[in-house]
Structure formats: C-alpha cells, structure tokens
Amino acid sequence: xxxxxxxxxxxxxxxxxxxxxxADIAIKDCKFVETSEVKDPKVIDAAGKTVMxxxxxxxxxxxxxxxxxxxxxxxxxxxxxxxxxxxxxxxQGGFSVPTTIRTGYNYARMGYTTxxxxxxxxxxxxxxxxxxxxxxxxxxxxYPVFGNNWFVLEYLRNDEIENTAAYVAWLLRATxxxxxxxxxxxxxxxxxxxxxxxxxxxxxxxxxxTPAQIVKGLIEANxxxxxxxxxxxxxxxxxxxxxxxxxxxxxRLSEGIRPRSKFGRDQVMHHTHxxxxxxxxxxxxxxxxxxxxxxxxxxxxxxxxxxxxxxxxDETTTMTADGPFEHHLTELxxxxxxxxxxxxxxxxxxxxxxxxxxxxxxxxxxxIGLELALLAKDPMRVxxxxxxxxxxxxxxxxxxxxxxxxxxxxxxxxxxxxxxxxVIDATNLAGIDRELDLYEIAQMTRAGxxxxxxxxxxxGGLAPGLDADVAVYDFNPNEPYAPDDIETxxxxxxHLFKTGVQVIRDHEIVSNGNKRTLWVNAKxxxxxxxxxxxxxxxxxxxxxxLNNYEVSGHYxxxxxxxxxxxxx
Amino acid sequence: xxxxxxxxxxxxxxxxxxxxxxxxxFAGKKVEEIADLHVYVGREQHRxxxxxxxxxxxxxxxxxxxxxxxxDLSRVKYIGMKMTGGEIVxxxxxxxxxxxxxxxxxxxxxxxxxxxAGTGMKGGELIINGNAGNYLGAAYRGDWRGxxxxxIIVSGNAGSDIGTFMTGGEIIIGGxxxxxxxxxxxxxxxxxxxxxxxxxxxxxxxxxxxxxGTIDLMMPGFAYRQDVDIDMDGIKGRFALYxxxxxxxxxxxxxxxxxxxxxxxxxx
Ligand SMILES: [Zn+2]
Ligand SMILES: [Zn+2]
Numbered sequence: 001x002x003x004x005x006x007x008x009x010x011x012x013x014x015x016x017x018x019x020x021x022x023a024d025i026a027i028k029d030c031k032f033v034e035t036s037e038v039k040d041p042k043v044i045d046a047a048g049k050t051v052m053x054x055x056x057x058x059x060x061x062x063x064x065x066x067x068x069x070x071x072x073x074x075x076x077x078x079x080x081x082x083x084x085x086x087x088x089x090x091x092q093g094g095f096s097v098p099t100t101i102r103t104g105y106n107y108a109r110m111g112y113t114t115x116x117x118x119x120x121x122x123x124x125x126x127x128x129x130x131x132x133x134x135x136x137x138x139x140x141x142x143y144p145v146f147g148n149n150w151f152v153l154e155y156l157r158n159d160e161i162e163n164t165a166a167y168v169a170w171l172l173r174a175t176x177x178x179x180x181x182x183x184x185x186x187x188x189x190x191x192x193x194x195x196x197x198x199x200x201x202x203x204x205x206x207x208x209x210t211p212a213q214i215v216k217g218l219i220e221a222n223x224x225x226x227x228x229x230x231x232x233x234x235x236x237x238x239x240x241x242x243x244x245x246x247x248x249x250x251x252r253l254s255e256g257i258r259p260r261s262k263f264g265r266d267q268v269m270h271h272t273h274x275x276x277x278x279x280x281x282x283x284x285x286x287x288x289x290x291x292x293x294x295x296x297x298x299x300x301x302x303x304x305x306x307x308x309x310x311x312x313x314d315e316t317t318t319m320t321a322d323g324p325f326e327h328h329l330t331e332l333x334x335x336x337x338x339x340x341x342x343x344x345x346x347x348x349x350x351x352x353x354x355x356x357x358x359x360x361x362x363x364x365x366x367x368i369g370l371e372l373a374l375l376a377k378d379p380m381r382v383x384x385x386x387x388x389x390x391x392x393x394x395x396x397x398x399x400x401x402x403x404x405x406x407x408x409x410x411x412x413x414x415x416x417x418x419x420x421x422x423v424i425d426a427t428n429l430a431g432i433d434r435e436l437d438l439y440e441i442a443q444m445t446r447a448g449x450x451x452x453x454x455x456x457x458x459x460g461g462l463a464p465g466l467d468a469d470v471a472v473y474d475f476n477p478n479e480p481y482a483p484d485d486i487e488t489x490x491x492x493x494x495h496l497f498k499t500g501v502q503v504i505r506d507h508e509i510v511s512n513g514n515k516r517t518l519w520v521n522a523k524x525x526x527x528x529x530x531x532x533x534x535x536x537x538x539x540x541x542x543x544x545x546l547n548n549y550e551v552s553g554h555y556x557x558x559x560x561x562x563x564x565x566x567x568x
Numbered sequence: 569x570x571x572x573x574x575x576x577x578x579x580x581x582x583x584x585x586x587x588x589x590x591x592x593x594f595a596g597k598k599v600e601e602i603a604d605l606h607v608y609v610g611r612e613q614h615r616x617x618x619x620x621x622x623x624x625x626x627x628x629x630x631x632x633x634x635x636x637x638x639x640d641l642s643r644v645k646y647i648g649m650k651m652t653g654g655e656i657v658x659x660x661x662x663x664x665x666x667x668x669x670x671x672x673x674x675x676x677x678x679x680x681x682x683x684x685a686g687t688g689m690k691g692g693e694l695i696i697n698g699n700a701g702n703y704l705g706a707a708y709r710g711d712w713r714g715x716x717x718x719x720i721i722v723s724g725n726a727g728s729d730i731g732t733f734m735t736g737g738e739i740i741i742g743g744x745x746x747x748x749x750x751x752x753x754x755x756x757x758x759x760x761x762x763x764x765x766x767x768x769x770x771x772x773x774x775x776x777x778x779x780x781g782t783i784d785l786m787m788p789g790f791a792y793r794q795d796v797d798i799d800m801d802g803i804k805g806r807f808a809l810y811x812x813x814x815x816x817x818x819x820x821x822x823x824x825x826x827x828x829x830x831x832x833x834x835x836x
Contacts, residue, residue, distance in 0.1 A: 076711035084611065334817065335712060352712075 009046030015461020054113030054469025063131035111471030125175035141178030156217035228454025263454030273309025310369030312392025576639025591654025702727035772828030
C-alpha cells in the first residue's frame with residue numbers, strides 16, 4: 001500500500017506539541033504512522049518548508065439551497081471568474097459563491113481537508129447532500145438548524161428535554177446531519193409574523209417561549225445525547241449596534257453546564273461569527289468595537305468556543321437562516337434580496353454586500369474580527385472563519401493569517417482606510433502589537449476546530465493513528481519574509497494529502513480525492529410520543545411525506561458515521 | 569494612427585467569441601502575433617488567424633491602433649470588449665456583446681447588432697449605423713452596476729431593456745424602442761427620437777428619458793409635473809415632464825427630492 005515520508009519540514013502541530021522543529025512525518029495507507037513503520041516510502045522533500053495537518057473549518061456556507069440561491073441570483077459573481085477544465089480539474093466558476101467543484105479545489109489549495117456546512121434546512125437536506133457529494137476532496141458534514149423548529153419550540157416550552165433529545169436524534173438520522181445548529185433562536189419563526197426576537201427574553205409569537213429557553217434547552221438536549229459537537233449558535237440581534245449585551249447574555253446561558261460527551265470536547269456552546277455580535281454604540285454613527293468585553297468572557301469560561309467571522313473587505317454574498325436580518329440588510333444597501341420560509345423549520349435570506357474600506361462601519365467590522373483573534377488567550381478555543389461567504393469568501397483565510405501574523409500588514413490596511421482616525425477611535429486594533437505564530441495558527445485552524453467538533457480522534461494533528469491529512473507550504477518561517485509572502489504561501493499548498501491520497505503535487509491538483517460525508521447516528525430509547533408527533537406533523541402540515549423527506553443512502557456515496565449511544 | 573484590417577475568410581461552425589479583437593490586444597503586435605491571438609468556438613480554443621486574414625500594422629499603443637473588419641460577422645461576439653482606446657470599424661452585422669464593458673475609444677458598426685451591445689460600458693463611443701437588439705447599454709445579468717459612462721448612438725431602432733441599471737452616460741436611439749427603458753436607472757440619459765411602447769422608467773431612481781414620439785402606456789409610478797422648454801445637444805422643443813418612479817426610494821439634493829424624469833415632446 002502507499003507509503004510516504006515528508007522529510008525535514010518545519011512542523012507545527014499542537015497535537016504532538018511541536019513548534020516549528022524539523023521533523024519527518026510518515027504516512028501508511030490512510031493514516032499517520034511512526035517513521036519506523038514505513039519501509040519503502042515515497043519521499044517528499046520538505047526542507048525549508050512548513051508542514052501542518054489538513055485545515056478544519058467549523059463554519060462555512062458551502063452547500064445547500066441558500067448557497068444555490070446565491071449562485072443563481074448572482075450571475076455577476078461568475079462574470080470573468082470561469083476556469084475551463086484542465087487535467088483532473090473540472091470546470092470552475094464564481095468568487096463569493098463558487099461552484100461546488102471550485103469550493104473543493106480552493107479549500108484544498110489552502111491546505112484545508114475538512115469543512116462543515118453550517119446551516120442545513122432539514123426539509124432541503126437532500127439538496128444539501130447532493131451538493132456535498134459534488135464537492136471534491138473535502139470531508140464534510142452539515143448542521144441541521146433547530147432554533148426555530150416547531151417540534152423543538154413545543155417540547156422546550158414545556159421543558160421536555162428527553163423528547164427534544166429524541167427528536168434531535170431522529171432528525172440527525174433523517175437528514176444525515178452532524179450537529180445541532182441554532183440561528184437567531186425564535187427570531188426567524190417570529191419573522192413569519194413580520195417580527196423578530198431582538199434579545200434572549202423577547203417571546204416568540206404564538207409559541208410562548210423565549211430564545212433563552214430554546215438555547216438552554218438545546219444545550220441540555222445536546223448533552224443528554226452526548227453528541228460529538230456542542231450546540232452551535234448564531235445568537236439573536238446579529239449585526240446591530242449595541243448587540244454585544246445580547247451576546248454576553250447568550251454566553252451566560254451556558255454557565256455551570258459541563259460537557260457530557262465521550263468525544264473529547266470541553267465546550268457546551270460554540271458561538272459562531274462572533275465579529276457580527278461584538279458591537280457597541282446605539283447607531284451607525286457611534287458604532288464601536290466591544291471585542292475586548294466579548295473575548296474577556298470567552299477567555300475566562302472554558303466551556304465556550306467561538307469562531308471569528310472576520311471581515312475581509314470584499315464584495316460578497318450574505319446568506320443566513322436569520323431571515324429578518326437579511327431584510328434589514330437589503331433595506332440598508334438597497335441591493336437585491338431573496339427570502340424563503342421553510343415550512344415548520346426555518347427561513348433564510350440572501351443579499352449581496354460590499355465591505356468597502358472607504359465605509360467607516362466596514363472598516364470597524366474588519367478591526368473587530370482581528371481583535372477577537374489577537375485578544376484570545378486560548379487559540380484552541382477561537383477559530384479562524386469568515387462565516388463564508390457572509391463576512392468574506394473563505395479563499396481569504398491566508399490574507400487573514402497575514403493580518404494576524406503581521407502588525408505591519410494590519411497597519412498598512414488601517415492607514416489606507418478613508419476614515420482612518422475615526423476607525424482607530426472606535427476600535428482597539430491599532431494598539432495591539434501581538435503577532436500570532438504558526439503554532440497558534442495551527443491551533444485556530446486545525447487542532448482547535450477538530451477538538452471542538454469532537455473529531456480529534458481523526459483530524460487536526462499529525463500524531464500516529466490520525467487520518468493522514470497534511471499540507472506542505474512553501475514557507476520558511478526562519479528566513480526573513482514580507483507579510484504578503486504569508487498570504488502567497490498559504491493560498492497555494494505545495495503538497496496536500498487527504499486521508500493518505502496525494503491530492504496536490506507541486507501546487508497542482510492531481511486527484512479529486514476520496515471525499516467522505518460525516519453524520520451522527522445517535523441511538524436513544526424508543527420514544528413513541530415523539531414518533532407520533534413526527535407522523536402527525538407530516539400529515540397535518542408538511543408539503544411532503546416522510547418518505548420524501550428522509551435522506552437515504554445513495555445521497556451519501558461515502559458516508560462516515562459517528563455512532564453515539566444515548567440509550568439509558 | 570496605424571490600421572489593422574481583418575477580413576473574414578472562414579465562417580465558424582458555431583459562434584466565435586472574439587474578445588481579443590481590441591486595440592488593447594493588438595497594440596504593439598506584428599500581424600503574425602495578432603493572427604495567433606486566441607478565440608473560442610464553443611468550448612474550443614482557436615487562433616484568430618484561422619477565421620480572419622490579418623493585414624496592415626498595429627500602433628504601439630491602443631490609442632494609435634485602428635482595426636477595420638470586413639466580411640460577414642453576424643456570428644461574432646464580444647468585439648471591442650473592455651477596450652480602453654483606439655478605434656474599431658466593423659463593416660457588417662454583428663452578434664452580441666459588441667463594446668461590452670468598453671472604457672474608451674470608438675467603435676463604429678456599419679450594420680445591425682444583436683443584444684447586449686455596450687453592456688456595463690464605462691466610457692468611449694459606440695456608434696451603430698443600423699438597429700440594435702435587446703439590453704443595449706444594460707447591466708450584465710444580475711449586476712446592479714450598468715452603463716456608467718460614454719455614449720451609444722443607434723441610427724435605427726433598439727429592442728427591449730435598454731439602459732437597465734444605468735448610472736451615467738448617454739444612449740441615443742434614432743428610431744423606435746421596445747418595452748422596458750432605463751429600468752432601475754440611477755442616472756444617465758436616454759434619448760428616443762422615435763416611438764416608445766410601455767414600462768419606461770420602472771423602478772427608476774434617477775436619470776432622464778426623452779421621447780420625441782409616442783408612448784403607448786405611461787407607468788402608473790410616474791406623475792405629470794409641468795411643461796418645459798428645452799434646447800440642448802439637439803434636444804429642442806416643448807416637453808411634458810413626468811417624475812417617478814414614485815414607488816422607489818429617492819435621495820434629496822439641497823432639500824429637493826430627486827426623481828427619475830421622463831420628457832415627452834409636445835411640439836418641436
Ligand atoms: Zn449565522
Ligand atoms: Zn454562518
């Protein structure tokens with residue numbers, strides 16, 4: 001079988017605790033092994049280069065109906081961005097909402113090998129899995145959304161944690177989902193009445209429940225089941241001046257709860273795209289960063305993880321299950337808007353957006369995303385993301401690394417802002433001289449997210465026994481370099497192995513890999529009430545029957561099932 | 569000014585995508601190098617020289633380069649795309665996207681053109697001595713940034729959806745137009761010397777439309793304001809002024825709300 005030896009690279013790996021020392025990494029079949037275990041390996045000379053495990057993205061919107069609405073209603077996003085097929089590469093197109101094919105290739109080019117789709121409407125799970133199937137190379141899973149689901153609202157209104165857990169387990173199996181996602185809890189359901197839930201105690205119309213009850217109940221149901229990942233939330237009041245208090249209130253809902261999971265994670269709440277939730281002021285005029293207040297809380301509470309949602313200053317396409325927020329956004333920028341209601345489950349909206357360096361608010365948002373990373377005390381709990389494509393396309397991760405690793409690069413950007421002085425006054429970034437090193441980057445992009453997903457037994461590091469996902473970058477951290485060299489090197493891995501298969505050789509994609517779809521099969525005690533409720537709701541309300549709802553096997557040609565036993 | 573002459577010698581089986589036929593691509597190149605520039609037929613890449621006889625010489629810069637094209641070009645797209653200067657003269661009918669995203673220089677077509685001529689145009693002059701198709705001077709599909717500068721002059725008629733999302737520049741039509749004029753426009757000027765049909769200025773925020781002939785149906789979002797006398801740039805006479813689209817947002821300038829304007833000639 002295939003054996004490889006990646007020799008003499010500067011290795012950065014938090015899992016084996018190696019910080020840029022020269023080491024050899026051995027691959028046998030699909031796993032890392034001790035170097036003594038390979039007999040006749042193919043040798044990759046990595047001398048003078050950086051070696052890291054394959055990147056893991058906890059939160060991106062890369063597959064499913066709202067991504068596809070973005071593609072369909074933005075033909076201009078594909079204008080002049082097509083690339084014809086060549087070699088093993090199939091035809092690609094799009095910038096902020098790329099085709100599935102380009103999504104797979106561009107993540108691979110950055111050395112990423114695992115990417116989670118952050119919001120799957122259960123009703124459209126089949127479509128989501130069809131797109132995942134068509135995304136080459138990457139291992140992927142998808143998070144079904146629960147925070148506005150009628151079953152959940154009805155069970156949690158009466159504090160029925162066991163029933164909620166049984167429903168969650170059923171829906172994860174029905175949709176081949178990976179984790180419990182919550183988007184604007186109660187607010188998207190309220191949007192059906194033209195309303196919203198702007199804080200955690202704002203009641204949901206008709207259901208007589210508050211966002212706080214939904215969030216706390218779903219954390220408890222998640223821990224009742226002991227799922228690999230924690231409850232994963234996009235809180236209420238996203239994107240509004242002064243919203244940091246809602247964020248802190250949401251964080252506090254996890255207080256005193258410890259994980260009950262055998263998958264090695266420490267958190268019970270993952271809060272996503274926190275940049276969008278760290279705003280002070282009470283209008284766009286006095287809008288300011290509250291990143292220090294937010295990250296202080298995260299630093300002092302080890303049962304929380306976050307990802308950044310860093311703004312990249314690009315023209316992009318926003319898309320979220322937070323329906324009322326997208327309406328708010330189209331009223332602000334007057335660009336086109338798509339809106340959907342997903343029956344009993346959720347909703348969504350899509351609006352193009354331009355984060356312009358000459359707009360004060362956009363520049364402040366850019367600062368906030370970077371402040372969160374630079375003020376973080378534990379990079380194992382703060383992950384790099386752009387909430388792709390909401391704050392910018394994922395292809396800018398190497399640029400974010402440059403900003404995080406170079407004060408010079410940050411200052412260049414700050415100095416070029418049209419409202420430089422006002423931006424400096426409203427933020428803290430200009431006073432931060434911290435420069436992250438590649439070990440910390442590996443924590444934020446590999447080891448940390450893998451652990452938070454409950455997948456540290458396969459991803460996130462280079463230790464023997466883990467899946468052989470590894471990138472070699474043409475970057476020598478011990479030689480002098482310009483900030484832009486970081487971006488260039490991490491945009492184009494020189495070599496990439498995915499589960500032991502070489503998918504990039506000399507910066508060229510040479511294989512479409514052997515992608516897998518992860519999903520969680522949680523076994524619970526038989527629950528006749530929940531199954532009766534499911535049958536009844538499908539008869540009474542859904543436009544489809546149960547048979548046309550569940551995601552059957554052929555949607556996942558190469559599944560990777562994580563088994564959880566929650567029977568008791 | 570140096571001149572390169574292209575003469576069609578072989579018709580393509582499908583349509584020819586010739587966005588390399590610009591003064592920018594030709595400038596500083598020898599005849600053989602110009603013949604080596606690529607064109608697409610369907611998904612296949614070919615040499616320009618397979619379809620055209622190339623003669624003459626190019627200037628050192630786009631501004632000093634003129635291209636004259638002869639033969640039947642009714643299946644050639646994208647001539648003059650993104651050009652920044654110089655001149656192109658086409659002695660034929662043309663397919664779609666002539667002068668798309670052009671930024672400067674001049675294109676003269678002695679014939680009819682198909683749709684999307686001058687899409688997203690930013691500057692320069694596009695002169696069509698014939699009729700134009702749909703989406704003249706419009707935004708690319710999906711885009712909200714349409715024609716922002718330059719001038720398009722059509723001696724004959726134009727199709728539907730002209731000047732969609734226009735923000736600047738000028739389109740002058742010698743003849744009649746089909747439905748949907750200046751939809752979503754936020755600036756610019758469209759002059760129609762002939763007749764218009766309906767749906768002029770739908771969702772228009774700013775900009776001007778002049779109609780010398782008849783309008784079949786005025787949008788309900790436009791309100792008659794007053795008669796005005798105008799004498800400028802060949803627009804001369806007494807016009808009825810309508811303002812709209814009243815259903816849209818409008819910005820204010822010095823306390824005054826700015827509307828899209830439709831002027832219809834009452835008497836010359
Ligand atoms: Zn979100
Ligand atoms: Zn998201």
